[in-house]
Amino acid sequence: MSGIIASRQRTAGRRQSDVAAEAPWVRAVLIGTAAAFLGVAVLLPLSVVFGSAFSKGIGPFWAALSQPETVSAIWLTLLTAGIAVPLNAVFGVAAAWLVSRYDFWGKSALVTLIDLPFSVSPVISGLIFVLLFGAQGFWGQWLSDHDIKIIFAVPGIVIATTFVTFPLVAREVLAVMQAQGSDEEEAALTMGASGLQILTRITLPKVRWGVIYGVILCNARAMGEFGAVSVVSGHIRGQTNTLPLHVEILYNEYNFVGAFAVAALLASLALATLLVKKTVELNAALKARRLARRAELDRRSLPPASLRRRASLSTRPVAPSTSPRGPVSVTAESSFEKA
Numbered sequence: 306m307s308g309i310i311a312s313r314q315r316t317a318g319r320r321q322s323d324v325a326a327e328a329p330w331v332r333a334v335l336i337g338t339a340a341a342f343l344g345v346a347v348l349l350p351l352s353v354v355f356g357s358a359f360s361k362g363i364g365p366f367w368a369a370l371s372q373p374e375t376v377s378a379i380w381l382t383l384l385t386a387g388i389a390v391p392l393n394a395v396f397g398v399a400a401a402w403l404v405s406r407y408d409f410w411g412k413s414a415l416v417t418l419i420d421l422p423f424s425v426s427p428v429i430s431g432l433i434f435v436l437l438f439g440a441q442g443f444w445g446q447w448l449s450d451h452d453i454k455i456i457f458a459v460p461g462i463v464i465a466t467t468f469v470t471f472p473l474v475a476r477e478v479l480a481v482m483q484a485q486g487s488d489e490e491e492a493a494l495t496m497g498a499s500g501l502q503i504l505t506r507i508t509l510p511k512v513r514w515g516v517i518y519g520v521i522l523c524n525a526r527a528m529g530e531f532g533a534v535s536v537v538s539g540h541i542r543g544q545t546n547t548l549p550l551h552v553e554i555l556y557n558e559y560n561f562v563g564a565f566a567v568a569a570l571l572a573s574l575a576l577a578t579l580l581v582k583k584t585v586e587l588n589a590a591l592k593a594r595r596l597a598r599r600a601e602l603d604r605r606s607l608p609p610a611s612l613r614r615r616a617s618l619s620t621r622p623v624a625p626s627t628s629p630r631g632p633v634s635v636t637a638e639s640s641f642e643k644a
Contacts, residue, residue, distance in 0.1 A: 431537045456539070457545060466527050
């Protein structure tokens with residue numbers, strides 16, 4: 306009987322492997338197509354950017370990066386990302402916690418509003434802020450009376466960048482929270498933990514990889530944003546130009562070495578962000594593998610189920626039985642052996 310069952314299992318496994326297996330030429334075509342697409346769409350543009358940046362040597366490359374306007378663009382890009390990313394991290398965690406842990410009226414509308422920057426063009430987003438904060442905008446007169454300048458200034462760049470990047474952290478953290486559930490938070494609440502304790506000791510440690518992943522994506526998008534920032538910045542050289550805007554200005558002035566040098570710097574920042582993202586993913590995978598290996602070792606260190614059952618029976622007291630010689634107290638093991 307066991308031989309028949311084993312034969313059927315081998316037949317079923319062979320059928321599944323035949324269905325899942327693919328012809329070698331199919332795999333070769335798929336791999337070749339993916340490699341060709343990546344080569345044309347990613348590797349070739351990157352090689353052109355770096356090759357053009359160093360086409361006249363390291364001297365002109367470094368001279369282009371040392372220009373005061375380029376340095377100002379670098380600092381403005383870092384400043385914008387340094388303000389927008391923490392704001393989006395705080396908003397993303399709060400919005401994800403609210404959506405995943407509570408049911409309230411307007412919940413679906415909130416989720417839709419979170420996804421709004423994904424569906425609206427960045428140029429339209431920048432135009433919205435111009436219509437709100439510009440000189441002829443809704444709040445333009447009030448801002449002018451109080452000598453507050455948002456459009457064509459750093460605050461407008463920060464606001465536009467924050468708007469186009471805020472769904473990234475919220476979406477990543479929301480997916481992690483919905484997948485993990487709220488059992489641990491509910492258990493901590495029943496044990497008397499406060500909301501702050503639950504957030505800092507349970508929720509944030511559980512979703513830290515989602516937060517880190519979302520922050521990395523948000524930072525990459527903030528540094529490379531062009532459309533919305535182009536509308537609200539005013540293209541004031543040395544004051545409101547970020548790195549993408551500075552690349553456009555240099556290229557329009559036929560300063561190709563300078564444009565490609567700044568573009569190479571921006572591409573290097575993007576590659577560094579991707580490297581950090583990959584490092585975070587590898588660390589998370591290694592940690593999960595270590596935890597799984599530790600759980601497997603703990604499971605193997607336990608005695609077999611039959612020995613655990615025998616040990617539990619041997620330590621369980623049995624009610625004393627009466628005999629002609631008087632009451633006798635026996636254990637489960639002795640009664641088992643006699644049986």
